[in-house]
Amino acid sequence: MASSDTQTGLDGVIAAAKAHTEKGQAPGRGLPPVHxxxxxxxxxxxxxxxxxxxxxxxxxxxxxxALVRLFSTVLRKDPDGYHLVTPVEKMKITVEDAPFIAVRVDRVGETLKFLTNVGDEVEAGPDNAIRVEMDPKTGEPRPYLHVRRGLEALIARPVFYELVELAQERVTPEGPQLGVASNGAWYPVGPVGAHCL
Structure with a gap:
């Protein structure tokens, strides 16, 4: 049987992800050092x-x-797109929007803690910003959370509703905005008086 260093293709991705996750290369989820x-x-x-x-x-x-979560640990965003990466190869995949979905948020003290659909726990703050874009087709907000190294999670609609409920008003150069604070940073989620969803 080939080692994870010599296997290629999908089997190689699975083998490399398993090998490095089991070694506990990073705190929390044992993320492989794909960077x-x-x-x-x-x-x-x-x-x-x-x-x-x-x-x-x-x-x-x-x-x-479990397989989706495994693949998510070896996902990397490069200038030319998204790839599944092992020590011996990288293969481009297609991502229609953001690779992850933020499915839960909890306010813990001064911190907003998110959970993604692949098990990432992310604290919003200076290293993991929240941003909101307006969908050019629908005019609706598309909120995102930075997860790690350029990978983002789309914030699910029910979770965004929760953020709007937590939001407080501030005056900004763009006018009065609703926003949320986490770990010392403040993120606008929409103009005051607008029905965001």
Whole structure:
């Protein structure tokens, strides 16, 4: 049987992610150090992360939650797009919007703590900003949370409702804004008086 250093393709991604997750390379989730790996580009793999956060392989949903979480640990955003990365190869995948979804938020003291659909626990703050874009097609807000190294989570609609409920008014150069504070940073979520959703 090949080692994780010599396996390639999808099996190689699975083997590398398992090997490095089990070693506990990073606190919390044992994230592999994908930012330190510089493997050759090996083409594309037919994996699509849909706008709703569901992962598909060759047109079929990946039903195993543990496998999706495993793949998420070796996901990296490079200037040319999103890739699954191992020490020996990187394969481009398609991400329709953000790779993750923020499915929960809790106010703990002065901190907003989020949980993503793949198990990441993220504290909003200077290193993990919240930003809100307006969807050019619908005119509705598209709120995002930075998770790690350029990877973002779309904040799910019910979670964004919670943020709006927590928001307080501030005067900004753009006029009065509703926003939320976390770890000493303040993030606007919409203009005062606007029905954000």
């Amino acid at each position: 330190l790996w510089n493997p050759p580009h090996c083409g594309e793999i037919d994996i699509v992360i849909k706008r709703d956060g569901l992962w598909f392989h060759e047109g079929t949903p990946i039903g195993r939650e």
